[in-house]
Amino acid sequence: MKIITMPSMEKTSAPMPEIITANDAQYAIDIVKTICTEVGPGLPGSSQERKRAEILKKELESHLGAENILVEEFSISPRAFLSAYPISALFMLIAVLLNISISRLTGVLPWFTAIAALVFSIISPLPFIFQFILNKELVDPFLKKKQSLNVVGVLRNPGTKNVKRLLILSGHHDSAPENTWIGVFGNMKRLLLRSGHYDRAKEDALLRFLGYAFFILTATWFIGFATLIAVSIIQLTGVVYGNEGIFHTGMLGWILLVYPIAPSIIFPMFFIKGWKNGGNVPGAADNLSACALVVAMCRFLVKNPSYLPDDTEIRFISFGSEEAGLRGSRNYVARHLDELKRLDARLLNFETVAHPEIVILTSEGNGTVKNSPDMVKSVIDAAVRAGVPYKVMSAFLGAGSDASPFSQAGLKATTLLPFQMPQQMVEFYHQKWDRPEVLTIEPLLNVLKLTLEWVRSGGE
Numbered sequence: 001m002k003i004i005t006m007p008s009m010e011k012t013s014a015p016m017p018e019i020i021t022a023n024d025a026q027y028a029i030d031i032v033k034t035i036c037t038e039v040g041p042g043l044p045g046s047s048q049e050r051k052r053a054e055i056l057k058k059e060l061e062s063h064l065g066a067e068n069i070l071v072e073e074f075s076i077s078p079r080a081f082l083s084a085y086p087i088s089a090l091f092m093l094i095a096v097l098l099n100i101s102i103s104r105l106t107g108v109l110p111w112f113t114a115i116a117a118l119v120f121s122i123i124s125p126l127p128f129i130f131q132f133i134l135n136k137e138l139v140d141p142f143l144k145k146k147q148s149l150n151v152v153g154v155l156r157n158p159g160t161k162n163v164k165r166l167l168i169l170s171g172h173h174d175s176a177p178e179n180t181w182i183g184v185f186g187n188m189k190r191l192l193l194r195s196g197h198y199d200r201a202k203e204d205a206l207l208r209f210l211g212y213a214f215f216i217l218t219a220t221w222f223i224g225f226a227t228l229i230a231v232s233i234i235q236l237t238g239v240v241y242g243n244e245g246i247f248h249t250g251m252l253g254w255i256l257l258v259y260p261i262a263p264s265i266i267f268p269m270f271f272i273k274g275w276k277n278g279g280n281v282p283g284a285a286d287n288l289s290a291c292a293l294v295v296a297m298c299r300f301l302v303k304n305p306s307y308l309p310d311d312t313e314i315r316f317i318s319f320g321s322e323e324a325g326l327r328g329s330r331n332y333v334a335r336h337l338d339e340l341k342r343l344d345a346r347l348l349n350f351e352t353v354a355h356p357e358i359v360i361l362t363s364e365g366n367g368t369v370k371n372s373p374d375m376v377k378s379v380i381d382a383a384v385r386a387g388v389p390y391k392v393m394s395a396f397l398g399a400g401s402d403a404s405p406f407s408q409a410g411l412k413a414t415t416l417l418p419f420q421m422p423q424q425m426v427e428f429y430h431q432k433w434d435r436p437e438v439l440t441i442e443p444l445l446n447v448l449k450l451t452l453e454w455v456r457s458g459g460e
Helices: 022-038 047-064 084-101 110-123 126-133 180-194 200-241 244-249 254-269 284-303 327-342 373-386 404-408 423-428 441-456
Strands: 069-076 146-156 165-172 312-319 346-350 358-361 390-393 412-417
Touching: 022 047, 022 284, 022 441, 047 069, 047 146, 047 284, 047 312, 069 327, 084 110, 084 126, 084 200, 084 254, 110 200, 146 284, 146 327, 165 284, 165 327, 165 441, 180 200, 180 423, 200 244, 200 254, 200 423, 284 312, 284 346, 284 441, 312 327, 327 404, 346 373, 346 441, 358 373, 358 441, 373 390, 373 412, 373 441, 404 412, 412 441
Parallel strands: 165 312, 165 346, 346 412, 358 390
Antiparallel strands: 069 146, 146 312, 358 412
């Protein structure tokens, strides 16, 4: 692949406001509008995901030339990642039925039913833990495969012959299935706000309530796992020792069935919807905003090559199938790991750019994978130099991005997450309301300013 180079220019120290402007952020918003208008939602592995990637590819080609663009295809099982929810719920349901039917099944010994109930209660959280939290491909081999793709653009510093460092800017172009429960809370918020006049304080209180209600519902699921395991152990103990009192203590009654068991089964069974065609979620913020910023940064650096650090290659990557369990970035790391290590690769990933304050993540993969402290520091330093608002956080449950496979492989990576919790989650996250209208100039401009400072310093 031919690598585009630009004529040498003297480096400049112009103030940041004169370097990156609102026009660059508006260019990114216009790309998002084009994709949402011409294609719409794009679930992992769908033809719509491919069309979204094609638009981004053409934009990169217009700046870098077609010879500097690479498309890498890979196979995925689109439904495997989120299938962990209903599979875990099914195992939980089986454990519940076994628990309440013990001694009622003719010809079946109570101890056998009690052991089976305990086994299913123990294995019920495992699909969720392995598939969703740890991103292990537990169910993938058994489900239907589709094709997805990563789009990669390459730019080098003028005159660079031997690349000593690789900087990667990335986002993902696929969109998510619609989250049923967040959508319920989002619609409740809209109905309540339309029913009367609310001042800002009451609106903020309502948003916090609805956001935390979803967290409570999620927590209920984990409480359900723990409760089911506990009662199954108690029930088996009663059977083993022939103690009827202990046995009945371990049998699920109406109180535990109402809470937390029934909600713990219903919640994951109906967690998402909208699997047909490209889905229901346009994904303007999550995560076309990021892909568009990657292209906007590419356009700026091609026009202003003096900001490219010496002996450095920049790759602009739009990953596919992030919403299917980070499959695009996982595939990219697996294919290029030796090269990424040799070139001292550093990845700055963008995710859901919708709020002026930029969250810099110190960990990935639901908090299970630590990001490089040196990488995090370099991004903090860039934020300070750029004069943009930021805060530093560890990833929480549900927060996993395309930086995770890089950090997991021992590479330097982190994610910028300019997203407000729980307000924007209730407002549009993984819902049909995630349209270009939710995007504003300031968050995108802040990310561009930070990124330029990080790139021009060589990721230091």
